[in-house]
Amino acid sequence: MAATAIGPRTAVAVRAGRMAGALSRKVGLGAGAIIAGRVALRLDGQALSRLAAGRRVVLVSGTNGKTTTSHMTAAALRTAAPVAHNDTGANMPDGALAALMEQPDAPLAVIEVDELHLGAVADAVHPAAVVLLNLSRDQLDRGTEVHAVARSLAAALRRHPDTLVVANADDPVVVGAVQPSHRVVWVAAGMSWLADAGGCPRCGRRLETGVGPWRCTNCGMTRPTPTWGLDEGAVRHPGGRTEVRLTLPGRFNLGNAAFAMAAADALGVPPDAAATAIAGLGSIAGRYGVHRRGPHELRLMLAKNPAGWAETLPLLADARAVLLVVNAREADGRDTSWLWDVPFEQLPDGAAVAVAGERAADVGLRLSYADVSHATEPDPLAALALLPPGQVQVVANYTAFLSIRRRLATEEAA
Amino acid sequence: MSESAIRIAALLPDVLGTYSDRGNVTVLSQRARWRGLQVEETVVLAGSTPPVDCDLYLLGGGEDAAQQYAAEWFRDHRQLGATLAERATTLAICAGLQVLGEWMQDSSGTRTAGAGILPLTTTAGTKRAVGEVVSECGMPGVGLLTGFENHMGRTTLAAGVAPLGRTLSGVGNGGADGGGDGVLTSTVVGTYMHGPVLARNPALADALLQTVTGEPLPPLDLPDQEAVRRIRLGDGAAARPRRGRLGAARRS
Numbered sequence: 001m002a003a004t005a006i007g008p009r010t011a012v013a014v015r016a017g018r019m020a021g022a023l024s025r026k027v028g029l030g031a032g033a034i035i036a037g038r039v040a041l042r043l044d045g046q047a048l049s050r051l052a053a054g055r056r057v058v059l060v061s062g063t064n065g066k067t068t069t070s071h072m073t074a075a076a077l078r079t080a081a082p083v084a085h086n087d088t089g090a091n092m093p094d095g096a097l098a099a100l101m102e103q104p105d106a107p108l109a110v111i112e113v114d115e116l117h118l119g120a121v122a123d124a125v126h127p128a129a130v131v132l133l134n135l136s137r138d139q140l141d142r143g144t145e146v147h148a149v150a151r152s153l154a155a156a157l158r159r160h161p162d163t164l165v166v167a168n169a170d171d172p173v174v175v176g177a178v179q180p181s182h183r184v185v186w187v188a189a190g191m192s193w194l195a196d197a198g199g200c201p202r203c204g205r206r207l208e209t210g211v212g213p214w215r216c217t218n219c220g221m222t223r224p225t226p227t228w229g230l231d232e233g234a235v236r237h238p239g240g241r242t243e244v245r246l247t248l249p250g251r252f253n254l255g256n257a258a259f260a261m262a263a264a265d266a267l268g269v270p271p272d273a274a275a276t277a278i279a280g281l282g283s284i285a286g287r288y289g290v291h292r293r294g295p296h297e298l299r300l301m302l303a304k305n306p307a308g309w310a311e312t313l314p315l316l317a318d319a320r321a322v323l324l325v326v327n328a329r330e331a332d333g334r335d336t337s338w339l340w341d342v343p344f345e346q347l348p349d350g351a352a353v354a355v356a357g358e359r360a361a362d363v364g365l366r367l368s369y370a371d372v373s374h375a376t377e378p379d380p381l382a383a384l385a386l387l388p389p390g391q392v393q394v395v396a397n398y399t400a401f402l403s404i405r406r407r408l409a410t411e412e413a414a
Numbered sequence: 415m416s417e418s419a420i421r422i423a424a425l426l427p428d429v430l431g432t433y434s435d436r437g438n439v440t441v442l443s444q445r446a447r448w449r450g451l452q453v454e455e456t457v458v459l460a461g462s463t464p465p466v467d468c469d470l471y472l473l474g475g476g477e478d479a480a481q482q483y484a485a486e487w488f489r490d491h492r493q494l495g496a497t498l499a500e501r502a503t504t505l506a507i508c509a510g511l512q513v514l515g516e517w518m519q520d521s522s523g524t525r526t527a528g529a530g531i532l533p534l535t536t537t538a539g540t541k542r543a544v545g546e547v548v549s550e551c552g553m554p555g556v557g558l559l560t561g562f563e564n565h566m567g568r569t570t571l572a573a574g575v576a577p578l579g580r581t582l583s584g585v586g587n588g589g590a591d592g593g594g595d596g597v598l599t600s601t602v603v604g605t606y607m608h609g610p611v612l613a614r615n616p617a618l619a620d621a622l623l624q625t626v627t628g629e630p631l632p633p634l635d636l637p638d639q640e641a642v643r644r645i646r647l648g649d650g651a652a653a654r655p656r657r658g659r660l661g662a663a664r665r666s
């Protein structure tokens with residue numbers, strides 16, 4: 001069983017951490033997960049590895065879909081045993097620690113990990129499996145280029161040759177990070193965004209993408225043969241084909257489900273049981289949540305980077321009203337160049353569109369060049385008022401999403 | 415396609431295009447179409463033979479390996495190089511600017527020969543230049559340029575070669591020759607302002623188009639344009655392009 005061997009020092013650290021977490025919740029500083037983990041880490045640098053000892057841990061990392069996939073994986077594994085999970089999306093080492101502290105007796109753990117922290121967390125928890133979803137640009141202006149992230153992931157994986165890697169065969173950058181020595185379950189989860197692949201992960205030359213599996217025209221590196229894949233509302237796997245009746249929209253969420261099912265399968269949960277558990281998930285950490293406000297019914301979606309936007313736009317195909325909200329704070333990335341890589345031309349012809357956020361004008365200008373008529377109003381709720389009554393699909397980047405949720409929650413509480 | 419269409423070629427977007435540089439093609443095409451001009455866009459992928467009869471060529475940014483590949487590609491297509499150096503108008507951004515130069519040297523000290531079209535050289539800095547840049551453009555009538563830079567490169571222009579603009583904030587070339595961003599020759603506009611630099615600077619876009627049309631373009635008022643510039647430049651940021659060739663190319 002789990003976590004029996006906590007030393008006295010770790011026990012003190014955990015208690016102190018829990019108190020800090022409870023205090024922070026009480027004074028309204030947030031969910032408390034990060035601060036609880038941080039206090040415990042400061043008291044005992046080994047806390048993470050001691051709390052993970054004896055558990056089977058799945059780490060979920062990648063640029064997009066970490067939060068959703070980790071929720072799906074946790075739901076699937078819970079059909080077998082209790083699971084510790086950093087379900088608020090606190091994906092730094094302190095968030096991982098907080099999750100393990102919350103559930104000291106859970107024999108299983110699913111930890112969402114920021115790509116740049118995968119190495120540190122993996123070294124501490126010795127994961128049974130690592131899920132690698134995709135690697136694309138998130139916040140390039142912080143100076144971390146995609147291939148630098150891939151190199152750090154590769155180094156992290158090299159230190160854990162016994163860990164099973166569940167990885168996206170469709171993403172050349174991910175494939176480049178996985179070591180030949182690994183046990184790998186390849187998942188063909190699709191890739192709506194190849195712009196950041198740049199070139200062959202081995203030799204830097206051009207990749208042939210287009211129809212069929214990607215392939216390097218120079219060194220011949222090609223997509224590994226996947227054993228898991230998607231098939232019209234179902235997930236294909238070595239044992240056959242399992243229908244997944246997702247509540248969450250979109251093909252990329254079906255892709256996320258395939259990763260979760262593959263990881264769960266590796267830990268002994270069969271695809272049918274996993275699919276049923278995953279189908280029950282509705283809103284995830286506020287994403288896809290529905291809110292009523294005056295004459296409007298809002299569905300909130302988060303798109304943190306160009307790949308996320310490219311995956312979200314197809315969900316708007318039938319929308320009658322759309323609100324796009326973009327900020328450019330530190331956590332979002334200060335640079336808004338990515339707006340020009342997103343195919344906003346896909347926005348449906350008949351839809352009423354409003355743009356908001358601190359970078360509303362940049363989004364508006366981009367839409368003008370895409371021949372999408374729109375209203376521009378930096379305040380998101382004022383922009384909402386410009387849209388016709390009924391359903392409104394809201395897509396926001398990170399800090400914009402948090403800010404809208406907060407304002408809606410404040411209004412709903414009033 | 416009509417004889418009089420403006421031919422715009424995006425060079426190597428499959429190799430260089432990390433920072434949304436394709437936006438510049440969109441901006442040029444739309445601004446031409448909105449003036450009733452015909453446009454033909456060509457995407458030149460690495461595997462193809464580049465056309466040498468286009469009017470405007472665009473080259474974007476990329477990471478080190480991609481850049482070395484692009485430099486080699488240019489050396490394999492000499493005729494294209496001659497076209498860029500002598501006849502057509504080119505917008506080269508970030509790594510694209512470096513690739514067109516004499517050589518570039520990465521942080522490990524490895525030197526790669528460039529296309530040799532631009533009289534400039536590039537070394538690797540110790541600190542990434544990341545953030546907003548403002549420069550005063552050397553092209554007549556273009557005014558202030560606003561953009562975002564994200565690069566390690568430190569570019570030095572040969573004696574007598576003019577930068578695209580005098581840097582008012584940000585790093586730009588960051589080379590030994592002082593405070594400039596990019597390069598301006600009789601056929602090439604180069605800059606470290608990556609991504610959709612033409613969306614932020616419509617006067618620069620129109621100046622490029624006018625090298626093809628040879629005559630001034632009617633003004634264009636786009637919603638949100640003024641706000642985008644005001645947010646970065648404060649008031650008094652607007653400037654209208656005038657007709658003319660690219661550069662007064664030489665510094666006095």
Ligand SMILES: [Zn+2]
Binds near residue numbers: 203204221
């Ligand atoms: Zn290759």
